[in-house]
Amino acid sequence: MELYKYKNYEDYKKNQIDANIRKINNSYVDPNSLCSLLDYLVKDLNINPKLILCHGTRRGLEQQYIIDFLNPLGYTPEVIGTEISPTATDYPHTIQWDFHETKPEWINNTDIVYTNSFDHSCKPQECLDTWMSCLNNKGVCIIEYSPDCDNKSQAADPFAATLDEYKTFIKEKYEIVDVLVNEGIPDNGLTHKGVRYFIIINNKNE
Numbered sequence: 001m002e003l004y005k006y007k008n009y010e011d012y013k014k015n016q017i018d019a020n021i022r023k024i025n026n027s028y029v030d031p032n033s034l035c036s037l038l039d040y041l042v043k044d045l046n047i048n049p050k051l052i053l054c055h056g057t058r059r060g061l062e063q064q065y066i067i068d069f070l071n072p073l074g075y076t077p078e079v080i081g082t083e084i085s086p087t088a089t090d091y092p093h094t095i096q097w098d099f100h101e102t103k104p105e106w107i108n109n110t111d112i113v114y115t116n117s118f119d120h121s122c123k124p125q126e127c128l129d130t131w132m133s134c135l136n137n138k139g140v141c142i143i144e145y146s147p148d149c150d151n152k153s154q155a156a157d158p159f160a161a162t163l164d165e166y167k168t169f170i171k172e173k174y175e176i177v178d179v180l181v182n183e184g185i186p187d188n189g190l191t192h193k194g195v196r197y198f199i200i201i202n203n204k205n206e
Contacts, residue, residue: 001165003124004158012122012158013084013098019156020058020085023191028116028149029062030189030196033182035069037142037198040180041112042073045200047138049077049111055099055131056117057081060091066114067093077111100127102134110134116144119157124169132174132203140177143170145197163197174201 006012041047049070054062063081070077082088082097089096099115100123113131121127131141145163153160161169170176180198187193 001161001169002153003122003160004153004155006122006155006158009122015155016120017085020083020087024059024087026191027059027061028189028192029065030182030185030187030192031061031065032185032188033196033198034062034065034114036182036185037114037180038066038069040178041140041142041200042070042075045138045140045177047111047140049075051106051110052077052079052112052114053106053110053131053134054079054081055113055115056120057083057091057094058085058087060088060094062114062116063093100130102130106134108134108136111136111139113139113141114144115142118143118145119150119159122158124159128170129173132201135203139202141174141201143199143201145199146192146194148194149192166199170199170201173204175204176200177202 052066060081063079066079079093081094082099083094084098086096088094113134135141145166147163151160151162167176177200182196
């Protein structure tokens with residue numbers, strides 16, 4: 001497990017914004033894998049989503065994929081994407097926001113937190129704690145992981161770990177409900193094509 005060291009917060013923010021602008025036409029998310037995940041969440045976990053947060057969304061494609069999949073099933077959640085770059089305001093369902101922080105109205109009120117950008121966190125424990133504080137009693141947080149992308153620490157992607165290290169890190173404070181993998185699902189990701197793991201996490205029942 002590695003964590004890139006920045007000079008300060010402004011250095012972190014600058015690197016994230018620069019990477020966002022440089023990669024603005026790229027999209028990591030795969031709609032087929034994401035829709036399979038959503039199908040599992042609503043059918044197997046019986047989640048009736050009313051508020052969904054997507055963190056680190058660049059062009060906001062995941063928000064639209066989620067809406068397009070859930071609406072025909074009768075679900076009409078509010079779907080909010082966060083992106084630290086000022087380019088966030090160029091895209092629907094997206095706000096400019098540092099995902100290490102939260103809003104009061106999200107706390108204990110969120111059904112699903114989803115990200116494929118956890119490797120962009122400069123403070124992974126604080127970040128995960130923030131996201132988990134947003135979940136309601138049935139809510140889950142999903143971290144999408146790729147061994148091809150998430151095990152290299154650099155200025156644009158500071159947090160690097162293996163899948164097993166992710167699991168150990170998460171289990172220190174939270175429960176892993178399941179780990180799904182996109183085996184057998186055609187990958188239409190615009191940037192990354194390969195194995196994807198979806199680590200589904202909830203708060204431990206006291």
